[in-house]
Amino acid sequence: MARNLDGFNFEQRHGKDRVRVGRVWRNKDGRHFFVEWSVSISLLSDCVAAYVRDDNSDVVATDTMKNTVYVKAKECSEQLSMEDFAILLAKHFISFYHPVTSAIIKIVEKPWERIYIDGQQHEHGFKLGSEKHTTEVILKKSGTLQVTSGIEGLALLKTTKSGFEGFIRDVYTALPETQERVLATEVTASWRYSYESLSSIPPNPHCFTERYLDVKKVLVDTFYGPPTQGVYSPSVQSTLYQMARNVLNRFLDISSVELKMPNIHFLPVNLKNKDNETIVKFADDVYLPTDEPHGSIQASLSRFWSKM
Missing domain, CATH: 3.10.270.10 (Urate Oxidase;)
Known part of the structure; x- marks a missing residue:
């Protein structure tokens, strides 16, 4: 949201880009599932004081955002989609931090595909494919949601x-x-x-x-x-x-x-x-x-x- 500061329109956001995370899920039958995601986080928040008064008390550190990606990936004990992971992250940021009004989460999935040996799917072997799966989730504190995949x-x-x-x-x-x-x-x-x-x-x-x-x-x-x-x-x-x-x-x-x-x-x-x-x-x-x-x-x- 634009703010009037010193006669100027001021808009700001901050975040962390290209947080790379790999996640393995192991079924009880020995079958493994693997994803590699590049996560970008952008937060819209009421932290104008950091820009104009040298007051960082309402700023979520971008290093904290990076660490949150790994913690939430660890907490996902069951396999989930990239979109659902983005929604999970967005929910965390708008609910855990009072100054945050909106969270924008973008993820690009690297195309690791299960390999076949002698016509049979390998339990834990993967090769790199071609096209990439993308998503963008925008979640506001009001509850308004927008999910785009690609x-x-x-x-x-x-x-x-x-x-x-x-x-x-x-x-x-x-x-x-x-x-x-x-x-x-x-x-x-x-x-x-x-x-x-x-x-x-x-x-x-x-x-x-x-x-x-x-x-x-x-x-x-x-x-x-x-x-x-x-x-x-x-x-x-x-x-x-x-x-x-x-x-x-x-x-x-x-x-x-x-x-x-x-x-x-x-x-x-x-x-x-x-x-x-x-x-x-x-x-x-x-x-x-x-x-x-x-x-x-x-x-x-x-x-x-x-x-x-």
């Missing part, structure tokens, strides 16, 4: 069923129209849940983890289409919209979706020189992979009642 680095590519035609052409346009190209992107997605209070959170301890996997599956399935025939993409924009719409149509507990999908180009290779216009003719088979510059496409889709 994916970073979801790399998707299909070698056909993609084109781009009918766009604006002018004197600077060199891009040819096509009905056949490689479509590649690295999806960054976030979705906001409709839960607005702690009491509205489902009692299922794995609901957020399950929903994350469900949303990822819908995004991937929409991008590729059925296994044998696929689905045609007339543009990244069209595919992005279909992905977001399918998420909202499928999951009523999600109120809004935001997608960022760079168009990562694979350029057709055509070799020629001044004496020969065609040394090797491209036939939709050899490409030059590039990562910059790339197209930047993003959009959000929300229900009319969403407070996006």
Whole structure:
């Protein structure tokens, strides 16, 4: 909340970023579960005196915030989702410290995946995957809650069923129209849940983890289409919209979706020189992979009642 100080608008917050914690849960049957989280904490609090009067009596030390992450991770004797851990931390900070009015907890989960040996899941072996699971929880002392989850680095590519035609052409346009190209992107997605209070959170301890996997599956399935025939993409924009719409149509507990999908180009290779216009003719088979510059496409889709 902004304060008027000496004729200026003043807003402040403080916290601790990139607190890394690993947690192992061991079942009685010998099966282990492992997560690695990078936690960022930001507190909105009534500690203006620290800025203007050299009075730190209402300040929660950032080192204390870091230690709290490890203590609360230790206290979680049962496996829980990243979202539930963020909610747990936020509840602690707004209830334990009187000056704190809101807590913002962001977590990025490193993608450790269980490995398979001879087709069988290993009891305690994990390997590093690719895309990352993210969350942001905002909890106010009034009880107002906002939970957002997401994916970073979801790399998707299909070698056909993609084109781009009918766009604006002018004197600077060199891009040819096509009905056949490689479509590649690295999806960054976030979705906001409709839960607005702690009491509205489902009692299922794995609901957020399950929903994350469900949303990822819908995004991937929409991008590729059925296994044998696929689905045609007339543009990244069209595919992005279909992905977001399918998420909202499928999951009523999600109120809004935001997608960022760079168009990562694979350029057709055509070799020629001044004496020969065609040394090797491209036939939709050899490409030059590039990562910059790339197209930047993003959009959000929300229900009319969403407070996006």
